[in-house]
Amino acid sequence: MSEQELRSHVGPYFGEFGGRFVPESLIAALDQLEATYNFAKTDPEFALQLAELHRTYTGRPSIITEVPKFASHAGDVRIFLKREDLNHTGSHKINNVIGQALLTKRMGKTRVIAETGAGQHGVATATAAALFGLECVVYMGKVDTERQALNVARMRLLGAEVIPVTTGTATLKDAINEALRDWVANVDDTHYLLGTVAGPHPFPTMVRDFHSVIGNEARQQMLDEFGFLPDVVAACIGGGSNAIGIFHAFLDDPSVRLLGFEAAGDGIDTPRHAATLSLGRPGVLHGARSYMLQDEDGQTQDSHSISAGLDYPGVGPEHSWLKDLGRAEYRGISDDEAMQALRLLSRTEGIIPAIETAHALAGALKLGKELPAGSSILINLSGRGDKDMETAARYFDLLDAKG
Amino acid sequence: MSENTSPTANRLKANRDAGRGSLVGYFPAGYPTIQGAIDAAVTMCENGVDVLEVGVPYSDPVMDGPVIQEATQTALEAGFRLKDVFTTVREITKVVDTPVLVMTYWNPVLQYGVERFAADLAAAGGAGLITPDLIPDEAKEWLEASEKYNLDRVFLATPTSSDERLKRASELSRGFVYSVSTMGITGAREEVDKLARGVVAGVRRVAPEQNTCVGIGISTADQVDEVNDYSDGAIVGSAFVKAFQHGGLEELKAKVQELSAKINHS
């Protein structure tokens, strides 16, 4: 495979993965989105608008923080964090949302809908809707509205309608189903602002492009500030957007290993996990062919994770492709490993990460011990942990007993 | 050509030639049990349904409204397995000569193996597949398998489909093209009807020889009658499932008779 070949790849297909496995009713909207996006990509005005919003609203570029005390628990390595937690609304999700909100305006649509798991994508979407004057409806699994209640309040405060989804497993997968049903019925005035690199073409390519700013900045920052590229780039994987965002700039740097950490829930050898790439097999879910968790009959299997944002039985098609090519590696991290890493980063460095992100941190702690002395790991710190305080308080018994 | 070898197309044409309309009826396999669904389907065929659609219960049915979602979820919870759809089709076609199409989301077929699914469906006496989340662009394997086993393939046409896409869906469909209203269950009936008329007119324009039936959340005899004025058949699903939920086989039978009454007497 020649240099540049991986970075320049676009959908609809990533090898045998991707495509558009959706009802015909949505094809016109996907075609319109693709045409609008393709035009915007070549329009200097769009690039300027996006860059200006990132500078004055999102807070980009995000900084890089080296975390030596945390790294001392990971063998003899240096660890660097790309601080997407410092973005407005507290995670990487805003990068994609601002891009798609601009496209929504260009398409003349007045209403956006979104799915959300952890609530971070929902909050980012509600934020952009407020900024751009769009009507906003967010679908969120009932289970997730409970474990991420703070984010439900944030979305409602921002003026969005949050609809708890009770069908199926009442988590992220079912929120996507509900959003797709809404979209089929309201496609005229509504854009589905999908929050990760899954779904039908052009979403995997477009969402990746909007997040590639993470890796583009980080690669240059590593060279400028430290004078080298990291040996490993690591990220957590739900649908895969923060991971592809930081991986993309490094795809054609053969010296850089790419590691994605999935949620292994109770453990990679138990039935309760969300380790799609490690334990799934290819199939069609939510409009794309990709690895997924399913039974023999092709029924989607329930996923399990303490982290709402990783609790998803599918994954973006580009990750499936990178896995089969051997360009990226994917491993599972259990609930407990993630929670221990969350506490460790908080105590050693004064940074409280999201539980999703903590999976990448835990992965780095284990990986560091396998690497040669002096190796460096760049981690995408995809989000901050405020939303997870209830879960953490319960997990670590942090609150005084009531009454 | 291939139209003549499709029992579904033949049935629609025979009704049209006889000056009457057609009723296409949906019922999910495995609901409330394997045998219960077989009995319900046979009842439908014996009381006025001209073409039967057997639905495959699926974990993520993005095209289905609450009534069918609830029924298929019940079927899955009761232990429905994919192979049961072949038993269901076999038992129905043993008793009635109504063409039986299977309506399925794509992943179950993909996991079973597209060619193997086609072979087993043909062996069970099934007429073909309706594939709500498989567009012609992604259907290469299914086009080959359906050719090989002489099966119907029903693709969707919608009010937002371009002429080029309508043409492709119409040319590649066998049996009939499924004309849907993207507005689904919402929107005034008059408006929905206008959309459906537009889709059918589009199909007629690009493929005058092709049959097309309309599914738009049809639930009354008047709607069935009206849709048959400008298309080759009316597709009814939720209304039948709802009737069954309410009053079992008796109410289902009554609903089928009610909805087919007007088109039978033309």
Ligand SMILES: Cc1ncc(COP(=O)(O)O)c(C=O)c1O
């Ligand atoms: C902070 C954070 N990281 C990661 C994720 C997982 O999504 P993705 O894999 O698309 O980055 C989420 C999703 O909610 C999140 O909130």
